[in-house]
Amino acid sequence: MYKQKISIAINSDYDKEKLFDEFMMLMTSFSRTGQVVGGIASPYVSENELISYQTTLEKDALDAKHYDEWVAASVKNLETWCNAPLITMVAGQHIPAYKDVCKCGNRHTYVLFTAYANEGAVIDCGNCGCPVPVYQLEELTSSDRADIKCWAEDYAACDSLNMGCHVGEEWAIKQMSDWKSQLSKFGIDVCSRITKRTGVPSYYYLFNYKNISLEKDKQCKCPSCDGEWLLAEKWLGFYDFRCDHCKLLSTLTTNT
Numbered sequence: 001m002y003k004q005k006i007s008i009a010i011n012s013d014y015d016k017e018k019l020f021d022e023f024m025m026l027m028t029s030f031s032r033t034g035q036v037v038g039g040i041a042s043p044y045v046s047e048n049e050l051i052s053y054q055t056t057l058e059k060d061a062l063d064a065k066h067y068d069e070w071v072a073a074s075v076k077n078l079e080t081w082c083n084a085p086l087i088t089m090v091a092g093q094h095i096p097a098y099k100d101v102c103k104c105g106n107r108h109t110y111v112l113f114t115a116y117a118n119e120g121a122v123i124d125c126g127n128c129g130c131p132v133p134v135y136q137l138e139e140l141t142s143s144d145r146a147d148i149k150c151w152a153e154d155y156a157a158c159d160s161l162n163m164g165c166h167v168g169e170e171w172a173i174k175q176m177s178d179w180k181s182q183l184s185k186f187g188i189d190v191c192s193r194i195t196k197r198t199g200v201p202s203y204y205y206l207f208n209y210k211n212i213s214l215e216k217d218k219q220c221k222c223p224s225c226d227g228e229w230l231l232a233e234k235w236l237g238f239y240d241f242r243c244d245h246c247k248l249l250s251t252l253t254t255n256t
Contacts, residue, residue: 001037001038001055001057001093001120002058002090002092002093002094003055003091003093003094004053004056004088004091005052005053005089005091006026006051006062006086006087007050008023008050008082008087009049010048010049011048011082012082012083014082019050019081019082020043020050022074022077023043025074026071026074026075027043027052027054029071030054031149032068032142032145032146033066033067033068033071033134034057034061034145035056035061035062035071036055036056036061036062037057037119037121038055038120039119040054041055050078055094057121058101058133061133061135062088066135068142101121101130102124102130102132106127107125107126107132107200108126108127109201110124110194110198110200111123111124111125111203111236111249112148112187112191112194112205114155114159115156116156116163122134123137123194123202124236126203129236129237129238137197139198140194140197140198141197144193144197147189150186151186151190154183155176158172158175158176158183159207176206177209179204179206179224179246184204188204191203191204191247202247203248203249204247204248204249205248206249206250207250208241208251208252208253209253210255211255211256212253212255214253214256217253222241222245222248223248224248225243225245229241229250239251240252
């Protein structure tokens with residue numbers, strides 16, 4: 001992961017407030033396409049320059065080849081109104097370090113996964129377990145990318161309530177663990193759309209915090225189809241349960 005400086009000089013008399021709004025819109029669009037990850041750091045104005053430092057998964061994440069129509073439109077507006085080119089520059093490597101992005105040439109599966117402290121991608125490769133930048137899935141529509149971002153923010157909000165342990169914890173855990181919850185239905189629909197667009201099966205993770213013994217938990221069946229889903233060994237070094245029919249994943253409970 002990298003920290004990148006995104007900037008543009010203001011070489012015109014165009015309304016600076018409108019320029020700032022458009023620059024902020026560009027950061028939001030970068031986040032939706034996955035070109036920027038880990039939330040949006042607030043841009044700022046320094047003399048005659050708009051500046052923002054953002055986190056990316058790859059050094060070339062902000063290249064024009066990854067633009068969608070919304071990013072391209074904002075860049076065009078800014079460059080026209082500012083009478084200057086948008087400049088991106090790698091400032092350094094982001095700390096803490098994360099796994100490199102997936103380099104697999106032929107991905108067999110994807111996993112939709114995030115958590116409240118996740119600063120990276122929300123799609124992992126089922127071959128190597130490494131993150132997959134959303135912008136690499138060129139088959140996805142702008143609506144698909146927007147819903148991936150929205151789901152990730154909703155999930156992180158629920159996990160934050162869970163970690164806070166005071167307000168809404170029980171509700172949040174149910175949202176993350178029940179395959180029929182509003183959050184899970186949203187995520188499962190996102191997975192279905194990724195599968196449909198890319199032709200690659202996409203799995204959805206269910207949080208598990210049951211207050212039962214590990215031995216009893218191992219006897220549990222897939223909550224959707226009631227089929228066997230306990231794995232002989234962890235998948236990708238993390239998942240204990242996988243249902244290939246329902247495309248659901250989980251881990252053994254940590255509440256023992």
